[in-house]
Amino acid sequence: MEKIMYKEITDPKRIVIKVGTTTLIYPNGNINLASIDELAFVLTDLQNRGKEVILVSSGAIGVGLNQLQLNQRPFSIPQQQAVAAVGQAELMDIYNQRFQVYSQQTAQILLTRDIIEFPESRNNVINTLEELLAMGIIPIINENDTVAVDELDHLTKFGDNDRLSTIVSELTRAELLIMLSDIDGFYSDNPLKNKQAKLHRRITKIDDELMKQAGASNNQFGTGGMSSKLKAAKRVLDVNGSMVLANGKRPKIIFDILKGAEVGTLFKGESF
Numbered sequence: 726m727e728k729i730m731y732k733e734i735t736d737p738k739r740i741v742i743k744v745g746t747t748t749l750i751y752p753n754g755n756i757n758l759a760s761i762d763e764l765a766f767v768l769t770d771l772q773n774r775g776k777e778v779i780l781v782s783s784g785a786i787g788v789g790l791n792q793l794q795l796n797q798r799p800f801s802i803p804q805q806q807a808v809a810a811v812g813q814a815e816l817m818d819i820y821n822q823r824f825q826v827y828s829q830q831t832a833q834i835l836l837t838r839d840i841i842e843f844p845e846s847r848n849n850v851i852n853t854l855e856e857l858l859a860m861g862i863i864p865i866i867n868e869n870d871t872v873a874v875d876e877l878d879h880l881t882k883f884g885d886n887d888r889l890s891t892i893v894s895e896l897t898r899a900e901l902l903i904m905l906s907d908i909d910g911f912y913s914d915n916p917l918k919n920k921q922a923k924l925h926r927r928i929t930k931i932d933d934e935l936m937k938q939a940g941a942s943n944n945q946f947g948t949g950g951m952s953s954k955l956k957a958a959k960r961v962l963d964v965n966g967s968m969v970l971a972n973g974k975r976p977k978i979i980f981d982i983l984k985g986a987e988v989g990t991l992f993k994g995e996s997f
């Protein structure tokens with residue numbers, strides 16, 4: 726297996742990890758405790774190695790549906806927001822329990838697009854995150870679904886958690902963004918629909934041709950699908966950043982990524 730030996734990949738000081746709903750919730754709607762537990766173990770281990778770790782976690786709606794024993798996402802935005810409000814509290818409860826096993830303190834941060842538009846809000850967020858990291862705490866970030874509806878109604882292209890994770894990476898100047906989903910990486914077509922689809926190992930530039938290969942989510946709990954991940958990756962490439970998209974079924978894959986193993990899809994510009 727080819728080794729990828731960029732320092733930003735194998736020895737980043739600051740890492741943002743984004744987990745999608747598909748990593749946290751089984752397709753049957755139940756909570757994937759094995760995955761959440763392994764995530765807590767891996768992130769704590771990275772923290773113990775001296776790295777600074779930020780988690781951007783979806784799952785409020787998925788966990789809320791489970792908690793309220795609903796088997797599908799409600800139609801109306803206020804109902805979705807109510808479910809997210811229930812789920813976010815429960816999600817943090819689960820994270821806190823699992824991280825406590827490894828004696829790792831976490832903190833909840835809920836953000837809205839204010840952080841892009843208002844410099845003072847942005848500075849407050851940066852200051853809080855910097856302080857948490859200096860204290861050795863892992864921030865767990867989600868969008869504030871009660872306030873921000875952009876990602877829930879699917880009508881605007883602004884504001885899903887893939888995008889949020891790139892914004893967080895930029896604000897914190899993280900060297901590496903690892904995006905965990907339910908698929909091994911970015912393929913030439915949705916592999917769940919086209920068995921001939923080939924995994925892209927390295928993407929240096931995102932053009933319209935690649936954008937066309939990225940389809941929607943197949944999962945009732947996921948929102949953005951591959952096109953939102955690709956738009957996020959484009960943003961990362963635009964600021965000369967590095968991103969790896971990999972399968973979160975086994976969060977220990979993060980260790981493999983940091984060893985330079987060729988797993989998932991690496992998004993990294995040619996000359997960087």
Ligand SMILES: Nc1ncnc2c1ncn2[C@@H]1O[C@H](COP(=O)(O)OP(=O)(O)O)[C@@H](O)[C@H]1O
Pocket residue numbers: 744745746747748905906907908910911912913914915916917938939940941942943944946947948949950951952
């Ligand atoms: N070209 C593609 N390569 C990989 N996955 C794709 C592609 N096009 C569409 N998909 C779909 O995108 C899904 C991942 O997006 P999503 O369900 O939103 O995940 P998450 O909850 O992790 O954000 C995959 O399970 C797959 O069905």
Ligand SMILES: N[C@@H](CCC(=O)OP(=O)(O)O)C(=O)O
Pocket residue numbers: 744745746747782783784785786787809867868870876885886887946947948949950
């Ligand atoms: N704030 C929402 C995020 C939804 C979302 O972006 O989901 P995903 O496509 O799984 O990353 C939630 O926590 O459910």
